[in-house]
Amino acid sequence: MDGTTAKSVSKGILRCDPNEPRASKCFSDATAVSSDRDFAESVIETAQAIVLVLDPAGRIVRFNGYMEHLSGYRLDEVRGKDWFDVFLPVRDREPLRDLFSQAFDDVPTRGNVNSIVTKDGRERLVEWYDKPLKDAEGKNIALVAVGHDITERVQAEDALRRARDQLEIRVDERTREFVALNARLREEIAERHRSERRERRLRDELAHVDRLTMMGEMASGLAHELNQPLAAIVLQSEVILRLAGDQGQSIPPELRKSLEFITAQAHRAGDLIRSMREFVRHAEPQRVALTVMEVIEDTLPLVQQELRESGIVLDVKISDPLVQVRADKIQLQQVLLNLIRNAVEAMETSDSGGRRLDIATRIHGAMQEVAVRDTGCGIPEGAAGRADRLFDAFFSTKSKGLGLGLAISRSIVEAHGGRIWAAPNTDQGTTFTFTLPITNHDCKNEIESPRIRRG
Ligand SMILES: Nc1ncnc2c1ncn2[C@@H]1O[C@H](COP(=O)(O)OP(=O)(O)OP(=O)(O)O)[C@@H](O)[C@H]1O
Ligand SMILES: [Mg+2]
Structure with missing residues (x-):
């Protein structure tokens, strides 16, 4: 824009030369520009977001009504003061000053989150979108930052995360309890089966012992009966041997051996029977x-x-x-x-x-x-x-x-x-x-x- 142009903009006020032939055109342009500015101004002031302008040294140039409401500071109180000293918690000041100089030199930055401290000492969490403002030579002259107060959102997210973690812990606990209960139930069922098997075996064994006791009694009776024929066998063998001797007959050696063997075996059978009867009677x-x-x-x-x-x-x-x-x-x-x-x-x-x-x-x-x-x-x-x-x-x-x-x-x-x-x-x-x-x-x-x- 030069001095000969029909319109010039100075300090935010639009001026027109009424003698200028294109005055009516100029007037309508001016009206348009003026309403653009008003519009921008009213957007900034009514926005439900922080609009903040800092100079290259990080001093506060201006911020909007929303920021005044959020922070409790009026712009007049803090204009020209260091943003970091006034609004940031001590722990964040140095790291964020570094980030500020980067944002100033570089491309726009989006989505950085940090806390600001309000006048009454509360902390609010803000998500920032920054953009440098350049002069006609392209030199950065200010940083415009738009910030959203995400304190409630983050708190809600944290509460949700905590609730989810709690829920997972509960689910884990319940699952473990169910698994343990299940294992206990299985063990109880297995133990019941084992004891049923033990009982069944015991019953079988008792039935077996009953039969054996009966058998023992039968065997004892049988042994008693067998003693008679065994004694007769021994006696008869000895009688044959004696008779042959008395009559002066010689018995063939094989026959004598057999008779002696019969006698010996009959004695042994008698011993076995005696032992069996004692066993049945639990004798010493x-x-x-x-x-x-x-x-x-x-x-x-x-x-x-x-x-x-x-x-x-x-x-x-x-x-x-x-x-x-x-x-x-x-x-x-x-x-x-x-x-x-x-x-x-x-x-x-x-x-x-x-x-x-x-x-x-x-x-x-x-x-x-x-x-x-x-x-x-x-x-x-x-x-x-x-x-x-x-x-x-x-x-x-x-x-x-x-x-x-x-x-x-x-x-x-x-x-x-x-x-x-x-x-x-x-x-x-x-x-x-x-x-x-x-x-x-x-x-x-x-x-x-x-x-x-x-x-
Ligand atoms: N020499 C062996 N070699 C392999 N297995 C054997 C031998 N001796 C015993 N057993 C095993 O041990 C089991 C028990 O033997 P045991 O003598 O007590 O009873 P049994 O021979 O089955 O019946 P019984 O009471 O009539 O003797 C046998 O059934 C067999 O399985
Ligand atoms: Mg055997």
Whole structure:
């Protein structure tokens, strides 16, 4: 704009030369400009936002009525004063002064948020949109900032976030409670099932014991009855031998051997029956000093036939023939018989070429150890890792087994002060071992170990 132009704008007042021919045009332009300014002024004053103008040094040039209302300061009170010192909390002054110089030099900045302090000391949170004002040479001469008071919005957002966090915590807690409750319920149900199973097993075992008690009574009666024919067998064998002698007849040696064998076996059967009746009656066992070797030697004839029929190679190794234990011979025979019968049964399914039964004794500290080793099917799956289960009463994997052989063997061995256990062999089969306390510790086992082989 130069001095010859028909209109000039000075200090916000529009002037017109009425002599100018284009006066009417000028007047209408002026009216338009004047109303633009008024319009801008009224927008600034009625805006529901802060409108702030700072000079390059950060001094307050002006702000609008909204800011006066918000801050409690009148413009006259603070015009020309440092914006940062008057309106910013101490903590923010230095960092925001740096930001101010950047905004002044640079492009417009949008969305910076900071607090301002009102005259009565409250803090309000304001979001700013800044734009530098340039003169005709393009030099920045002021910074116009428009600010929105977002205090309530941020507080509402914070409250919402806190409520959401609380809600999440509650949901987490409730979920954890439900999971724990669920686990407790499952555990209770499982425990109920377990105790039902235990009760059922107990009922079965009781029914079994009832049947066994009945069987025991029947066996006792049977044993009594059997004693008569056994006595008759012994008597008749002896009568034959005696008659032949009286009549001066010589009996062929094979016949004599057979008759003597019949007598011996009938005596043994009588002993077994006596032992069984005592067992049923819970009678005290007859303990005497004996060697394990003699128990083994007396037991083997009872199973020899079975071993031969099953094609089992037997190997017996007594490394301590003089060692004595105090025991009931019949009961120890019963233990050995149970172990040998189990071994035979375990080998029923194994390769007939490799069936071996090894019986070996040795001294271990103050105990006599007896091991019965087979090449059978091994410890059954139901007791894998818990071989002591085999000794539980009624544990059996056999269709016709009572599951009592090992339980009885254990009670006999333990009543003698020993122990019995089972262990899998490294190659094949199982070894059952039992111990008995040695009574003649000073005995010398210097003689060559006898070795009995039967096949
Ligand atoms: N030598 C062995 N090899 C593998 N498993 C064995 C052996 N001896 C015993 N067992 C297992 O232990 C179980 C219990 O044996 P136990 O002698 O107590 O009862 P049983 O032989 O089944 O019946 P019974 O009371 O008529 O002897 C057997 O059913 C079998 O599964
Ligand atoms: Mg058995």
